Amino acid sequence: MENIETKLREEAKRLLLEKKVDVIIGYEEGTLPLTATPCFITKPEEADKLVWNNLCTQNLAKFVHDLITAHKNSQKRVKPEDRKKKVIGVVARGCTTRSLIIHLQERQYERDEVYMIGVPCDGYVDGKGLKVKIGGADIVEGSIDGGQIKMKTSDGDKTVVLKDVLADSCLTCRFNNPIISDVMIGSPAPAMNPDAEYNDVKEFEAKTMEERWAYFTKEMEKCIRCNACRQACPSCYCPTCFVEQSQPQWVGIGEDKSDTQVFQFMRLYHMVGRCVDCGSCVSVCPMGVDLRKFLKKIDKDCWEFFGNRAGSSMEDMPPLGKYDEHHDKQDFIYNP
Amino acid sequence: MARRKFATLKSFLNYIGVEGDRTIFTWVSASEGDRWAQVIKGATEKIRALGPANKIVKTIG
Numbered sequence: 001m002e003n004i005e006t007k008l009r010e011e012a013k014r015l016l017l018e019k020k021v022d023v024i025i026g027y028e029e030g031t032l033p034l035t036a037t038p039c040f041i042t043k044p045e046e047a048d049k050l051v052w053n054n055l056c057t058q059n060l061a062k063f064v065h066d067l068i069t070a071h072k073n074s075q076k077r078v079k080p081e082d083r084k085k086k087v088i089g090v091v092a093r094g095c096t097t098r099s100l101i102i103h104l105q106e107r108q109y110e111r112d113e114v115y116m117i118g119v120p121c122d123g124y125v126d127g128k129g130l131k132v133k134i135g136g137a138d139i140v141e142g143s144i145d146g147g148q149i150k151m152k153t154s155d156g157d158k159t160v161v162l163k164d165v166l167a168d169s170c171l172t173c174r175f176n177n178p179i180i181s182d183v184m185i186g187s188p189a190p191a192m193n194p195d196a197e198y199n200d201v202k203e204f205e206a207k208t209m210e211e212r213w214a215y216f217t218k219e220m221e222k223c224i225r226c227n228a229c230r231q232a233c234p235s236c237y238c239p240t241c242f243v244e245q246s247q248p249q250w251v252g253i254g255e256d257k258s259d260t261q262v263f264q265f266m267r268l269y270h271m272v273g274r275c276v277d278c279g280s281c282v283s284v285c286p287m288g289v290d291l292r293k294f295l296k297k298i299d300k301d302c303w304e305f306f307g308n309r310a311g312s313s314m315e316d317m318p319p320l321g322k323y324d325e326h327h328d329k330q331d332f333i334y335n336p
Numbered sequence: 337m338a339r340r341k342f343a344t345l346k347s348f349l350n351y352i353g354v355e356g357d358r359t360i361f362t363w364v365s366a367s368e369g370d371r372w373a374q375v376i377k378g379a380t381e382k383i384r385a386l387g388p389a390n391k392i393v394k395t396i397g
Binding site: 205209210213214215216252258259261262265272301302305319321323328329334 | 342346347350351359379391392
């Protein structure tokens with residue numbers, strides 16, 4: 001990983017010096033031990049801040065969309081001929097490139113407005129899982145070395161095997177290497193275990209209707225409507241979310257049980273053909289709602305019904321934007 | 337595409353534990369009065385058999 005980090009910094013410096021990009025979105029070391037946090041780099045000398053390791057969690061595609069939208073809004077009062085394009089460089093692993101492809105498919109910005117610095121990924125550490133694994137102790141210091149996490153904690157020194165604390169979405173990741181990139185740093189990472197990706201969903205499907213409903217209500221009762229999942233999700237970029245619309249008001253604000261269910265259900269359902277299973281929503285959820293169980297079902301349906309995996313190809317159209325007369329299932333249509 | 341949306345919606349509702357049979361989707365032309373009546377009759381019967389919907393219900397007050 002060290003090697004990739006050095007190359008990444010060199011590349012970032014070069015891009016900024018040559019003015020190929022205006023800003024680079026990457027990860028820097030977090031303020032807490034064993035964390036990494038997104039950072040925005042505009043000066044070549046700042047490029048040394050960049051890190052790339054198993055602690056880089058958030059999907060950076062979200063910030064690409066945010067920056068480009070903000071820039072476009074700031075250009076609204078500029079004469080069309082004087083408008084400038086802002087090029088965003090982004091450190092992109094598999095899931096980030098998938099999200100960027102979704103943005104491009106949905107015509108959010110042009111391909112030349114984003115410069116993808118592809119990096120191989122072998123999964124990120126699930127912070128909540130790690131905390132559980134070490135018995136809730138506070139981490140004082142830590143480092144990742146050779147597939148192991150060594151930590152000094154409030155409860156003494158601890159060592160955890162990296163594979164045991166990777167996020168669920170990473171363990172069964174199918175696209176851990178960038179799908180498209182302008183420049184690729186390092187060699188592709190070894191494959192994860194994608195064959196097991198729907199095991200959870202299949203297990204849940206086998207339960208009875210009442211059990212499934214009980215699980216859904218139990219999970220949704222945890223939700224405090226903080227909207228962190230929406231803010232972290234690269235596919236949630238509507239200028240006004242349906243949650244905040246008041247004319248008409250689709251769903252009540254506040255913590256009413258049914259409102260929470262409707263909010264979560266609708267947000268999840270908006271992810272048909274758009275969820276890349278990056279795990280950002282799961283990682284930011286303060287209440288630990290099991291969102292992935294439901295998102296993965298949507299992904300599975302999309303694959304089984306339409307043969308589409310979100311953002312897996314630049315040439316594809318969004319699956320809900322087209323229709324295949326010969327292969328689409330017909331059994332949901334009601335015929336008296 | 338409405339059909340794709342409904343296919344996934346029905347499946348997803350079923351997955352979270354709301355009877356998928358409550359989602360009824362079909363095409364009826366404005367000129368097909370008889371078919372329209374049949375669809376509605378069929379739908380009513382289907383839903384009556386399922387009983388009242390008591391999931392995702394908001395109580396006010």
